[in-house]
Structure formats: structure tokens, C-alpha cells
Amino acid sequence: MSDINIVDAPPGIEGSGFFATSLDKVIGLARSHSLWPLPFATSCCGIEFMATMGSHYDFGRFGSERLSFSPRQADLLMVMGTIAKKMSPVLKQVYLQMAEPRWVIAVGACASSGGIFDTYSVLQGIDEIIPVDVYVPGCPPRPEAILDGFGKIQELVKNESGRRRDSDQYKEMLASYGIL
Numbered sequence: 013m014s015d016i017n018i019v020d021a022p023p024g025i026e027g028s029g030f031f032a033t034s035l036d037k038v039i040g041l042a043r044s045h046s047l048w049p050l051p052f053a054t055s056c057c058g059i060e061f062m063a064t065m066g067s068h069y070d071f072g073r074f075g076s077e078r079l080s081f082s083p084r085q086a087d088l089l090m091v092m093g094t095i096a097k098k099m100s101p102v103l104k105q106v107y108l109q110m111a112e113p114r115w116v117i118a119v120g121a122c123a124s125s126g127g128i129f130d131t132y133s134v135l136q137g138i139d140e141i142i143p144v145d146v147y148v149p150g151c152p153p154r155p156e157a158i159l160d161g162f163g164k165i166q167e168l169v170k171n172e173s174g175r176r177r178d179s180d181q182y183k184e185m186l187a188s189y190g191i192l
Contacts, residue, residue, distance in 0.1 A: 035174075036173060036174045039174060040169060040170040040171060040174075041170055043087075043113075043170070044075075044167070044169040044170035045074070045075035045166070046075050046076075047074075047075065047076050047087055047088045047115075047165070047166070047169065048076065048079075048080045048085060048086045048087055048088065049076050049079055049080065049086060049088040049089075049090050049162075050079070050080050050081065050083055050086035050088065050089050050090065050106070050110070051079060051081075051090050051092065052089060052090065052091045052092065052103065052106065053090075053092040053093055054092065054093035054094055054095065054099070055092075055093035055094050055122065056093065056120075056152045057092035057093045057119050057120035057122065057123065057152045057153065058092045058093055059152070060092075060119075060120075060152045060153060060155055060158065061090070061092055061119065061155075061158060063155045064155040064158045064159060065079075068155075069155045069156075069159060071159070071162070074159075074162060074163075074166065076088075076162070083107075083109035083110045084109055084110070084111065086110055086114075087110065087113060087115065088114070088115050088116075088117065089106065089110060089114065089115070089116045089117070089142075090116075090117045090119055091103065091116065091118050091119065091138050092120055092123060093119075093120060093122055093123060094123075094126075094127065094134055095122070095123060095134070095138055096133055096134060096135065097132075097133055097134065097135050098133070099135075100135050100140075100141050103138065103141065103142065104141050104142055107142045112177055113169075113172070113177055115145045115146075115165055115168065115169065116138075116142060116143060116144045116145050116146075117144070117145065117146045117147075117148060117161050117162070117165060118137070118139070118144045118146070118147045119148045119153060119158060119161065120148065120149075120150055120151060120152050120153055121150065121151040122134075122151070123137070123138050124137055124138075124139075124147045124148075124149065125137045127151060128151070141189065142189060142191075143185060143186070143189060145165060145168055146161050146164045146165050146168070147161075148160070148161035
């Protein structure tokens with residue numbers, strides 16, 4: 013094992029030809045480097061995300077080269093831009109169609125808090141309709157900020173217990189959003 017450089021190896025017992033750790037840690041490591049994001053982009057934050065996918069920032073180096081435009085094949089919802097109240101049922105339906113485990117990033121001021129649009133027609137943060145795991149600030153956020161938010165999601169995924177989503181606390185949180 014000394015010949016191989018394992019950067020993100022979970023803590024465990026090493027020896028010549030073997031490595032032992034818990035199954036939760038191995039699954040977390042695998043999940044954190046194989047997220048399939050679904051970009052839900054409605055405005056300028058989507059343009060910044062497109063730059064993040066380009067060769068200069070290379071979003072694919074984190075194991076997320078494949079964007080999914082089908083909620084049934086995605087496990088990370090990236091909401092970018094202004095969400096009108098009329099669009100909120102669609103966003104919630106997309107979230108509900110995603111399989112568990114699923115995570116959400118709110119990218120930019122509009123997705124996080126409504127941004128500069130404090131009007132009757134704009135949702136004042138997507139956390140009014142679906143749970144959010146990571147908020148990326150900015151108007152619009154730079155590609156570096158989006159990459160940092162994605163890194164935070166990777167850490168959350170890597171360290172999440174396999175049983176957390178079966179907990180009463182998690183079920184209560186979903187029930188508070190009307191998700192059963």
C-alpha cells in the first residue's frame with residue numbers, strides 16, 4: 013500500500029496488501045466523488061455555472077462530468093437563479109422525482125434569498141419549498157465559489173451516515189416541507 017498514494021482514504025487499518033475501514037466510510041467516499049448534478053438554471057447564475065463546466069475550471073475533475081437533465085438519474089440538485097412563485101411547484105416536483113439520497117445547492121443570491129427581487133412574484137429563497145444543504149453566495153457567484161460550494165457538498169456526502177436519512181429528525185424535516 014505504500015506504493016499507492018490514496019489521498020482521500022478514510023481512516024482505517026493499513027497493512028501490506030490490505031486496507032480495512034467501515035462500510036459507511038467507503039460508501040461515503042465513493043458517493044462524494046460520483047455525484048450527478050442536475051442544473052436548474054434560470055438566469056445569470058446559470059451562465060457562471062456554464063463557465064464552471066469549461067476547461068479553465070473543469071467541474072468534471074470532481075467526478076461530476078456527467079450532468080443529468082433527468083431528475084431520476086441525478087442526486088444533486090443545483091438551483092441557480094431567480095425562482096418565480098409560479099415555478100416553485102415545478103422545482104418541488106423535480107426534487108421529489110430525485111431518488112434518495114439527494115442533496116441541494118442554492119447557487120446565488122436569488123436562489124438563496126430572492127436576491128434583489130423583493131416582489132410578490134419571486135420566491136424569497138428555495139428553502140421555502142425544499143431543504144437546502146449548501147448555499148453559495150454571490151450575485152452572480154464566481155465559478156470559484158460554485159466549486160467551493162460543490163466541495164462542501166462532497167464533504168457533507170462523504171461524512172454522512174448511511175442511516176441519517178432513516179432518522180426521525182430527517183423525516184420530521186421533510187414533513188415540515190410537506191414531503192412525506
